[in-house]
Amino acid sequence: MAxxxxxxKRRCFGNRILRSHQSDVCNYTGVYCAPALDNKRIRTVARIxxxxxxxxxxxxxxxxxxxxxxxxxxxxxxFCGTIPHKLIKLNLMFELDLRNNWFIGKLLEVILKLPLxxxxxxxxxxxxxxxxxxxxxxxxDVSFINHxxxxxxxxxxxxxxxxxxxxxANNKFHGCMPTSFGNTTGLEDIILxxxxxxxxxxxxxxxxxxxxxxxxxxxxxxISN
Numbered sequence: 001m002a003x004x005x006x007x008x009k010r011r012c013f014g015n016r017i018l019r020s021h022q023s024d025v026c027n028y029t030g031v032y033c034a035p036a037l038d039n040k041r042i043r044t045v046a047r048i049x050x051x052x053x054x055x056x057x058x059x060x061x062x063x064x065x066x067x068x069x070x071x072x073x074x075x076x077x078x079f080c081g082t083i084p085h086k087l088i089k090l091n092l093m094f095e096l097d098l099r100n101n102w103f104i105g106k107l108l109e110v111i112l113k114l115p116l117x118x119x120x121x122x123x124x125x126x127x128x129x130x131x132x133x134x135x136x137x138x139x140x141d142v143s144f145i146n147h148x149x150x151x152x153x154x155x156x157x158x159x160x161x162x163x164x165x166x167x168x169a170n171n172k173f174h175g176c177m178p179t180s181f182g183n184t185t186g187l188e189d190i191i192l193x194x195x196x197x198x199x200x201x202x203x204x205x206x207x208x209x210x211x212x213x214x215x216x217x218x219x220x221x222x223i224s225n
Contacts, residue, residue: 036068037092044068051097052076064089073097075121080104088113095119099144107131107150112138123147123167136161146170146191159183167191169215174198182207191215 025045026033032047045066051073058081063069070092079098082105087093093114099121106129111120118141127148133155135143142165151172159180165188174196182204193215201216 034068047071047073049073050077055079059084059087061086063087066090068092070094070116074101075099077101083108083110085110091115093117097121098125100124103127105129107135107145111135118142120144133157136163141165143167154178154181156180162186164210165189168195170194172196177202179204181205184208186210189213 025031026043030048030050030053031045032049033043034046036042036044046068047070048066049071052075055074055077057079059079061084063084064086067089069090071094072090073095075097076099078101080102083098083103085108088110091114094116096111096114096117096119100123103122103125105127107122107127109132111117112132112134117138120140120142121144123144124147127145127150129150130152131145131150136155136158137160140161140163143163144165144167146167146169148171150168151174153175154173154177156178157180158178159182161184163184164186167190169191170193172195173192176199177197179202181202185208187208188210189212191213205211205214
């Protein structure tokens with residue numbers, strides 16, 4: 001069922017971006033509407049692009065009402081707090097770009113439960129803790145999670161990933177690279193630098209026929225002879 005978002009006195013993102021005098025949310029700056037998938041006569045919010053808006057807010061749980069939202073780009077602001085768990089209802093989410101904000105907390109299952117998600121960008125925040133191994137079973141195409149505070153070993157199912165670009169740099173990953181690393185035959189770019197890995201690169205890397213960029217300078221410094 002499509003949900004049409006109506007404006008009210010309360011503004012989710014502040015008057016810097018949303019023009020409070022507009023009665024139609026589709027006329028707000030940074031908000032893009034399209035016909036609903038289940039009813040072409042209704043226009044619903046399909047895309048939000050509030051990049052570089054100098055916005056200081058936490059994400060509101062009311063965002064769960066935007067069930068037709070496919071692209072959510074809010075990078076380079078001062079959004080803070082954690083990702084609301086109720087965003088799990090955004091089943092059409094295709095791109096999620098939260099980079100360069102002040103988000104904290106663990107990588108919640110909300111991201112794992114977005115069935116159509118292809119593009120994930122969490123870089124330059126303060127996310128922490130472990131990353132659920134289920135992330136590498138998702139059908140992601142691009143994942144940027146660099147420059148956070150994630151700390152964990154890469155799981156054995158890393159090779160299950162169908163991802164083409166993944167950046168893990170500048171976190172606190174440690175341990176050994178899983179041997180399944182070489183099974184990611186569709187991987188084109190991977191950046192691992194400035195972590196705490198303590199092993200040699202697995203020999204299976206020779207079978208990664210699509211690999212174009214492998215950036216591991218600090219990784220190499222940690223390899224013992």
